[in-house]
Amino acid sequence: MDNHIKIVLVDDEILFRKGVFFLLDREKNIEIIAEASNGVELVTFLNENENHPDIVIMDLKMPLLNGVEATKILHKEYPQIKIIALTSYDSSSFIANMINVGAVSYLVKNSTPQELLKTINEVAVKGFYYNEKVLKVIQQTISSSKNSKSALNNNYLTNREIEVLQLICEQKTTAEIGEKLFISPRTVEGHRNNLLLKTESKNSAGLVVYAIQNEIAVIV
Incomplete structure (x- = not known):
């Protein structure tokens, strides 16, 4: 892929972070514009620099400000930045x-380099990427809490919007749709913008969750 992707790495494990840096730095379409060891350093960088990343690769457990809280801040203050969680927690x-809270993808640290690169490129093109495990977790979470189902009447969506939503759930690009x-x-x-407004979702990842909640799309 020839699209240029700017990335910030956020992880307090220096050796791991440097390993990811050297892996990604070899890719022609990827530029690491900054590194941070916690959420405070990340937010400070974003506040003080106009050169913002397309993607932040975020660890969860970090001192001062952890990945969950940092993601909440970015989702609110910098919604255009996509967050990929990369952590050792697999639960x-x-x-x-x-x-x-707003991550558009989730990877565990024992993923392969190929899986990480695929996730980054998919997120850059589509805005999100859920692997099979994450999709199953979303389904399980929704099915175990029936009260989370949206009260929005699906008749509120047009047939065309539903078609577009189903294809988004198949992780198709705008061009493919x-x-x-x-x-x-x-x-x-x-249609995507209308879906975001009608479902009150903040991004394409939220649309997938909405579609599963309302049984518009079944992920197998």
């Missing part, structure tokens, strides 16, 4: 919590 509760439905990419973005 469903951690995954569900990070997705809930347009090609499938014989509409322009600009029209796809219009």
Whole structure:
């Protein structure tokens, strides 16, 4: 892929962070613009610099300000920045919590370099990327708390919006959705924006959660 992706690495384990840095630094389309050892350093960097990343790769357990709290701040103050959680915690509760506060992808630290690179590139193109494990956790979390189901009547969505939403859940790009439905990419973005407004979702990742909650899309 030839799209340029700016990244900030946030992890208090210096050796691990440097390892990820050297892995990503070899990629022609990826630029590491900063590193931070905790959420405070990350927020300070963003506040003091105009050169913001497209993606932040975020650890969870860090001193001063952990990854969950830092994600909440970024989701509110810098919503255009995509957050990929990269952590040693593999439990469903951690995954569900990070997705809930705004992470658009979740990886454990024993993932392969190929998995990390794929996740970064998918997030850069589509705005989010859920692997099979994360999708199952979302489904399990929703099915175990029936009261989380949205009160929004699905009739509020048009047939075309539902078609677009289902294809978003299949993690199709805007161009792929347009090609499938014989509409322009600009029209796809219009439908996506309408879906965000109607479902009160903040990003495409939230749309996937909404679709599973309301049984518009079933992930197998």
